[in-house]
Structure formats: structure tokens, C-alpha cells
Amino acid sequence: MMTKESGALAGIQRQIMWNRLIAVVEEQAQTMIRTAFSTTVREAGDLSAGIFDLQGRMLAQAVTGTPGHVNSMMESVGHFLKKFPAETMQPGDHYITNDPWLGTGHLHDLTVVTPAFRNGRIVGLFANTAHVIDVGGLGMGPEGRSVFEEGIYIPIVKCFDRGVPNETFFDFIRWGSRLPVELEGDVYSLCACNDAGAKRLVQMMDEFAMDSLDPLAAFIFDSSLRATVAEIAKLKPGTYAAEISSDGYEEPVTLKAAMTILDDAIEVDFAGTSGLSQRGINVPAAYCRAYSCFGIKVVVAPEIPNNWASLAPFRMKIPEGCILNAPRPYPVSVRHVTGQLLPDLMMGCLHQVVPDRVTAEGSSCLWNPPLRGGSAVSGQARGNKAVLPDFEIVTFNSGGTGARPTLDGLDGTAFPSGVRTMPVEATENVAPVIFWKKELRPDSGGAGRTRGGFGQIMEIGTKGELEFAVNAIFDRVAHAPKGRDGGLDGGNGGVQLASGNKLRTKGFQVIPDGERLLLLLPGGGGMGDPAARDPAKVARDVRDGLVSVENARALYKVVVSADGVVDVAATAALGRDRNR
Structure with a gap:
């Protein structure tokens, strides 16, 4: 018979095991980051990792990862189990797909599922997803008119059978990609990631003398569901x-x-x-x-x-x-x-x-320009015309997030995806591109009692100033992020050449010799009346070069000198009510 004390002790132990499970999947994700070939994974963290029960239900996810990957991957494991039931899986098996309707939404995401065995019996499933740079086809961009134009379409198949690589599978992906070494390396990385999670899970189960994950899963699911329903009931x-x-x-x-x-x-x-x-x-x-x-x-x-x-x-x-x-x-x-x-x-x-829990609208969509150069863009070298070496690269960047009820928005930060901004040095190291400018974009944050985060200005060229192409996939250009509660909209994005000529916001376009790509990333919307913003904060933004003297006066009703000092008398003369 369980006493009150023993029941409390069991509850504490289950909580410890739950936290330990999160540590297991976080090590799973970090293994992928350390071993990945694609900079999208290694530098930006565009991935997810998680552990599932034998019914395909997600128990825990790594802290590292994007919601788009994690929450759609949660559905994808069930599709794997329909084709390969858990009882048919063997140690060393790894299963893979990039089917947008069975995975995480497009062909550039590879999802791998791996069974975990303890004492010869399957005890759980590990899954992960990573965004790779190239899967052939038209490349990452909006130009395709069907999914078949967008790259290699991988059904749910075994990429490893009892530890032995499926060479037919690897032949297909090697010959179907512009970056065969990177793509094959990423598949190995994803499998190694799941193996690391399985190893740590077995160690955990040995330590806690667990024969099955089912009791822990029941505790996790029951606690999570009850807590979520309780929060909904407050609304x-x-x-x-x-x-x-x-x-x-x-x-x-x-x-x-x-x-x-x-x-x-x-x-x-x-x-x-x-x-x-x-x-x-x-x-x-x-x-x-x-x-x-x-x-x-x-x-x-x-x-x-x-x-x-x-x-x-x-x-x-x-x-x-x-x-x-x-x-x-x-x-x-x-x-x-x-x-x-x-x-x-x-x-x-x-x-x-x-209303006190939500933000204003932000730039939201990643600004991750896929860049390409070489013979696929310029043709073969002829006469005195120089051509870049072939390259294909994606660099991840973000505009500003929306203002929060009590705090300003974040500058150049990816929300909701949560991926990291890629260092320019990492991109320049693997492709013949040069980032001539990457800085915060003044006056792009929407004015408000709390203002939106600032976008960025990026100027990109190539070595030798030779032509290259961008497959534009940008948004928030014609439709800026909206403010809330009287806050103003964030700054619209912009896509153009450094010389000033406008480019389309979506689609494949060539940047001519001697030109550079100029990206103006949108800022987040503001929240609340701008005239209610603390003048000291307005002055600070002016000193930092983020808000112009003109906008401080016109939008915030604060008169500030060029060196960021508030003119109290002039500000009062504008009729500004600091208490509203």
C-alpha cells in the first residue's frame, strides 16, 4: 500500500526523470549541430529533435529547435509507423523522408526516425528534422509550379538497415543534389543524432531501473494535459x-x-x-x-x-x-x-x-536569401568574361520582433522560428560572397509606448563583384507589421540593388556584374501611444543612432538634440502628456 510519503517521493522521482528526458533530447540535438554539414543546421540551428513512445506520441522535445519543425514532426512519426510498424524495427535501423505532407512542410527538411532498444526490446523512438541547403530541383525558392520541380522527393524509406547504409538511397541523393557531400553528410549527422539520444535513453532507463517508458509517458501526458486545460479554463x-x-x-x-x-x-x-x-x-x-x-x-x-x-x-x-x-x-x-x-x-x-500577454506584429518571416553563382547563373566563361565558381548557399537573417506590453521588441531576432542569425564569416567561409554591410536599420521599429524591434540593412556582393543570383523569398514589404493599442506599424521591408533599382520580393533574379544586393529588413510594430513613451528612452535611441531626431519629434513628441539630450521646454511646448 502506497503511503502519502511514498507517493510524494514517486512524484518527485517522475519529475526528475522528466527533466532527465529533456536533457537526453537536448544532447540529441547538440550532436546534430556538432556534426552537421549544412550551415543552416550548424550555424542557425534550423532543426528539431524529440523522443516518442511506440504509438508515435511525442514525450519531450529538445530546447534547441524551431516550432515549425517540432510541432509538425510530432505528426510525422505516426506516418513512419504506418509504413514500418514498431514491432518490425531492428537495432541499427534508420528511416527517412522529406515528403512535405508526411514531414515538416517542404523538401528541404529531412526527417529521420530511429528505434531505441534496451536488452533487445524496442523501448522508444527518436526523431529529428533538419533543413539542408540543397535537394536539387529549382533550389529553395517560390518559382516551382508543382512539388516535383522543387527537388528530390524521398518517400519514407530505410537509409540504414541494421546499421548498413542503403547504398541505392545514397546514390539517388548524391546524384540529385548540387551539394552531394553536404547532403550525404547531413543524413549521417541526423542518424548519429538519434543514436546519441538512444544511447542516453538506455543509460537513463538502466539508472532508474525502468523496463518501459509507458509509466513515465502516462505521467507526462496526464500532467501536461491537465495543466493546459486549467490554463484554457482561465480564459x-x-x-x-x-x-x-x-x-x-x-x-x-x-x-x-x-x-x-x-x-x-x-x-x-x-x-x-x-x-x-x-x-x-x-x-x-x-x-x-x-x-x-x-x-x-x-x-x-x-x-x-x-x-x-x-x-x-x-x-x-x-x-x-x-x-x-x-x-x-x-x-x-x-x-x-x-x-x-x-x-x-x-x-x-x-x-x-x-491583451497584456501578446506582442505587436513582427517581421515574422525569415529573410534567408538563397544565393547562387557560377555556370548555372552565368554560363561558361567566354572571352574576357569571368565567372564565379559554382556555389549554392542560404544565410538566415531576421527583422525586428513586435513590441511587448512592458518591453520593446527585439532587434534582428527570429520569431517565431527561433533560429539563430548566421555569422557572416561562416557564410563567407563556404561561398565566394562578401557582406559589405550588416547593421541595424534606423527608424524601422514601429513607434509606441514600447517600440518594435529594429530590422537590419544588409548589402551583399561577391568576390570580384561578379554576377550572382538570389532566389528571393521575402515578405512584409507591401504589408508592414501592424502595431497594437495605438502603436505604429513597423518599417516595410525592401529588396533592391545597391544602385537603387527595385527587385521583386519573390523569385529568381540575377545581380549583375559590379552590383550588390541590398536588403532592408522590416521592423516590428509598436504597442501603445508613442507619446506615452519615456523621453529618456527616446533620447537613448537617438544617441544610439536608431531613432532620428526628426522621428523623435514627429512620432514621440520629444525634442532631442543630435547628441541625444532632451529639450524639456521644447518638449513641453508640444503639449506632450507624459502620464497618458
């Missing part, structure tokens, strides 16, 4: 609607949501959202669910661990034929430029319920 029931605009490709895109808060669940209906595009900005449903759930969770239940049970109360209705529910074989290569707006859309609904 005012009702239906709350919002919408957000995107630049789109052929025409602007509108995302609409009606969020219904029930006693024990939150349902979101995307009726009224724009229809499918003929280009690669469409979003598979799993990716829509991934970022929508994330946008709700960071507001409603941010402290509750992310797993199958804590996400279960968030339910989505995504109409067929809308851009958030793309069927095969619609192009989806840059689904993030649409899908990463979804947390802002969710916060637009939740702002009507818990």
Missing part, C-alpha cells in the same frame, strides 16, 4: 476573429482566423483565408497546425512543456482549397513566408482576450 469563452495580410506571389494573401475558446479546448477556423497559389508559398496542413499551436501556446500556456498532450487541446479547421491546406502536388518550397505569420494571427485573436 473568457467566446469566438474572436482576426486577419493578417501577406505580400503573396501573384497577388496579396489574406489569412483569416476565428478562434473559439471552450472550457477545455481552443478551436481555430481558417474560413475566409485566401485560396491556393500556383507558386511555392502554399502551406501543408501540418505546418499550419504547427505554427498555429505555437502561437496559441506561447500566450496561453508558455510554461507547460511542449508534447503530444499539451498540444492536444488546440484544434484546427483548415478548409480545403485554402493556402494553409495545400494538397499534393502543389508547390510548397517556401511555405514559411506564409506559415510564419500564423503566430501573429493567433495573437490577433488572443489580444481580444488577454
Whole structure:
């Protein structure tokens, strides 16, 4: 018979095991970062890692990773189990896919699932996802008119069978990519990552004398579900609607949501959202669910661990034929430029319920220009025309985040993806490109009581100033991030040549000899009346060169000298009410 004391001790032990499980999957993710070939993984952390029970339910995820990968990968393990049931798996097996509808939304993401064995018996599954630089096809960009143009399409297959590499599989990916060494190396990295997690799991189970993960899984799922439902119950029931605009490709895109808060669940209906595009900005449903759930969770239940049970109360209705529910074989290569707006859309609904918990809109979509040069862009060298060596590279960068109720937005920070900005030195080390400028963009943060984060200015050229190409995948140019509660919009993005000629925000374009690509990354929206901002903070931003003297006066009603000193009398003469 269990006493009160023994029950409390068991609860403490389960909590310790839960925390230990998170440490296991974090080591899993760090193994991938240390061994990855693609800079997107190694430098930016565009990945996810997690452990699943034998029913394909996620128990824990690594702290390192993106919501789009983690939350859609949560669905993908079930697809693996349908093709390869757990009881058929053997030690040393590794399974892989990049199917956008069974994985995480586009062909550049590889997902690997690996069984973990203890004493000859399967005890769990490890899964991970990583964004690789190249999978052939047109390359990462919106130009494809079907998924078949976007790269190698890998069904769920074994890449290792009982520890032996599937050479037929590796032959296909080597010959299907512009970067065969990097792609093959990344597959090995993903498998090594899962092996590291499996090894640590077995050590953990030995230490705690665990024959199965099932009791721990039941504890995790029960605790997470009850805690999430309890947080939902604190919200005012009702239906709350919002919408957000995107630049789109052929025409602007509108995302609409009606969020219904029930006693024990939150349902979101995307009726009224724009229809499918003929280009690669469409979003598979799993990716829509991934970022929508994330946008709700960071507001409603941010402290509750992310797993199958804590996400279960968030339910989505995504109409067929809308851009958030793309069927095969619609192009989806840059689904993030649409899908990463979804947390802002969710916060637009939740702002009507818990306004003190949400942010203003941010730049949201990553500004990660895929750059290409060499014979594929310029043809073969002829006469005196010099041509760059062949290269294909992606560099990850971000604009500003939206203002928070009590704090300013973050500058040049990726939200909601959470990936790291890649150091320019890392990119310059692997490709013949030069970053002539990378700095914060003054006056791009939306004015407010708390202001939006600042975007960036980036000027990119090549060695020898030779022509190269960008496959533009940018947004928030025609539709700036919106402020809230009287805060002003963030600065619009811009795509152009350094000489001033405008470029399209999406699509393959050549930067001529002697020219450079100039990117103006958007800033985040502001929150609250700008005239209520502390003049000392306005003066600080002027001193830092982030807010101009003109905007300090026009937007914040603060008169500041060029060296950042507030003219109190002149400010008072503007009729500024510091208490509002």
C-alpha cells in the first residue's frame, strides 16, 4: 500500500526523470549541430529533435529547435509507423523522408526516425528534422509550379538497415543534389543524432531501473494535459476573429482566423483565408497546425512543456482549397513566408482576450536569401568574361520582433522560428560572397509606448563583384507589421540593388556584374501611444543612432538634440502628456 510519503517521493522521482528526458533530447540535438554539414543546421540551428513512445506520441522535445519543425514532426512519426510498424524495427535501423505532407512542410527538411532498444526490446523512438541547403530541383525558392520541380522527393524509406547504409538511397541523393557531400553528410549527422539520444535513453532507463517508458509517458501526458486545460479554463469563452495580410506571389494573401475558446479546448477556423497559389508559398496542413499551436501556446500556456498532450487541446479547421491546406502536388518550397505569420494571427485573436500577454506584429518571416553563382547563373566563361565558381548557399537573417506590453521588441531576432542569425564569416567561409554591410536599420521599429524591434540593412556582393543570383523569398514589404493599442506599424521591408533599382520580393533574379544586393529588413510594430513613451528612452535611441531626431519629434513628441539630450521646454511646448 502506497503511503502519502511514498507517493510524494514517486512524484518527485517522475519529475526528475522528466527533466532527465529533456536533457537526453537536448544532447540529441547538440550532436546534430556538432556534426552537421549544412550551415543552416550548424550555424542557425534550423532543426528539431524529440523522443516518442511506440504509438508515435511525442514525450519531450529538445530546447534547441524551431516550432515549425517540432510541432509538425510530432505528426510525422505516426506516418513512419504506418509504413514500418514498431514491432518490425531492428537495432541499427534508420528511416527517412522529406515528403512535405508526411514531414515538416517542404523538401528541404529531412526527417529521420530511429528505434531505441534496451536488452533487445524496442523501448522508444527518436526523431529529428533538419533543413539542408540543397535537394536539387529549382533550389529553395517560390518559382516551382508543382512539388516535383522543387527537388528530390524521398518517400519514407530505410537509409540504414541494421546499421548498413542503403547504398541505392545514397546514390539517388548524391546524384540529385548540387551539394552531394553536404547532403550525404547531413543524413549521417541526423542518424548519429538519434543514436546519441538512444544511447542516453538506455543509460537513463538502466539508472532508474525502468523496463518501459509507458509509466513515465502516462505521467507526462496526464500532467501536461491537465495543466493546459486549467490554463484554457482561465480564459473568457467566446469566438474572436482576426486577419493578417501577406505580400503573396501573384497577388496579396489574406489569412483569416476565428478562434473559439471552450472550457477545455481552443478551436481555430481558417474560413475566409485566401485560396491556393500556383507558386511555392502554399502551406501543408501540418505546418499550419504547427505554427498555429505555437502561437496559441506561447500566450496561453508558455510554461507547460511542449508534447503530444499539451498540444492536444488546440484544434484546427483548415478548409480545403485554402493556402494553409495545400494538397499534393502543389508547390510548397517556401511555405514559411506564409506559415510564419500564423503566430501573429493567433495573437490577433488572443489580444481580444488577454491583451497584456501578446506582442505587436513582427517581421515574422525569415529573410534567408538563397544565393547562387557560377555556370548555372552565368554560363561558361567566354572571352574576357569571368565567372564565379559554382556555389549554392542560404544565410538566415531576421527583422525586428513586435513590441511587448512592458518591453520593446527585439532587434534582428527570429520569431517565431527561433533560429539563430548566421555569422557572416561562416557564410563567407563556404561561398565566394562578401557582406559589405550588416547593421541595424534606423527608424524601422514601429513607434509606441514600447517600440518594435529594429530590422537590419544588409548589402551583399561577391568576390570580384561578379554576377550572382538570389532566389528571393521575402515578405512584409507591401504589408508592414501592424502595431497594437495605438502603436505604429513597423518599417516595410525592401529588396533592391545597391544602385537603387527595385527587385521583386519573390523569385529568381540575377545581380549583375559590379552590383550588390541590398536588403532592408522590416521592423516590428509598436504597442501603445508613442507619446506615452519615456523621453529618456527616446533620447537613448537617438544617441544610439536608431531613432532620428526628426522621428523623435514627429512620432514621440520629444525634442532631442543630435547628441541625444532632451529639450524639456521644447518638449513641453508640444503639449506632450507624459502620464497618458
